[in-house]
Amino acid sequence: MSPALDRRTRWVAGSAVALALLFAGAATVAAARDDGAAPGPRTPAAGSADAGFARDMAVHHQQAVEMSFIVRDGTRDEDVRRLAYDIANTQANQRGMLLGWLDLWELPKTAPDGQGPMAWMQGGGHSGHAMHGMEGMDHDGALMPGMATRAELERLAEARGKQAEILFLQLMTDHHEGGVAMARGCAERCTVPVEKRLAQGMVEAQQSELDLMADMLAARGATPRT
Template identity: 85%
Template sequence: MSPSRNRCTQWVAGSAVALALLFAGAATVASARGEAETPGPRTPSARSADAGFARDMAVHHQQAVEMSFIVRDATGDEDVRRLAYDIAHTQANQRGMLLGWLDLWDLPKTAPDGQGPMAWMPDGGHSGHSGHDMEGMDHDGALMPGMATRTELDRLRAARGEPAEVLFLQLMTDHHKGGVAMARGCAEQCTVPVEKRLAQGMAEAQQSELDLMADMLAARGAVPRP
């Protein structure tokens, strides 16, 4: 084979490899956006359940992280501190994933005009929540079911020792109940497979922590709030 023909063969082979790598990269991005597993729009819309869950759960998680750091400094009880660490670590990581998906989808981290928190759920997230949860909706800083109000957070910051432990466990129980409802809503309505799997995992993990917190409250002569 002549040198020129050999160079031509090498160039064609190299081009084929480059094209293969280019297509592989495009397929990876498409899969992350849900294109490889679901038909339909290239990315979720700003008003979709996928985007709504990512936005709202990121806010919900942020408060759980905040409460966990507050109680960590308010008690020396190792069981409560360990639970607080686990919640803060897990939910901070999950929050990063949710915000990362919004960036990947090129969607804003705030709701579109005219769409408030929980609008992506059919009933706005109201079903299955106690009267206390409903009173907290859009009042005193509580944007979603289960979220603590500003007044409740101030009480937690001021508490020390066992009273801080009990209040934290009660507030986090309410918080987890709201989070489980949201996660189950996404597991049913979201269309991006990886987000649906994360939501299902959230619901299962937080339900397990609800059982643990009920036991911890009982050990302190207390119960979850009605």
């Protein structure tokens, strides 16, 4: 990716996140003051599933925003550009909410020492359902399941037209599959009700977009990579 494109992508994505944080602030405060009967702790611990999901999904979403802005420069196809715009808007706003919760809980945006990405998904005595879709995924240097590597992002930035559309849809399909598995993990493990609801909403919305992207790939004579 050229330095100019990289700077522009990060500036636009960063601006979207900053705007999302402004809107999320009031919502997160209200969520924290939800009824006292909430089953989970009011302030999660730094090593909890609530905090881990917020940290990891914020990073995961940032890459989806980045890829969406890249493909908008690589194709004039209105269907792909519209999908990219919707993904960028939705995930930038959700990222703002996740970061807002971490600020509200006064927790760091980096994992505690000795705890890498996705550590919150391991063990805990839950069923294996949340991990479905993650087994066998090739990380190939990617930080989390479904995330594109830097080399793949550079290929996307260089692609144009139909090639860019297919590569974007394939990369975003992988990205959504990883995101759905993570969101299911929070729906099982998280204890803050509003975060569990957000996670379940992510599962439903991203699964719908997975179905749409499969159709868009088929219309271009291609299939998902996985």
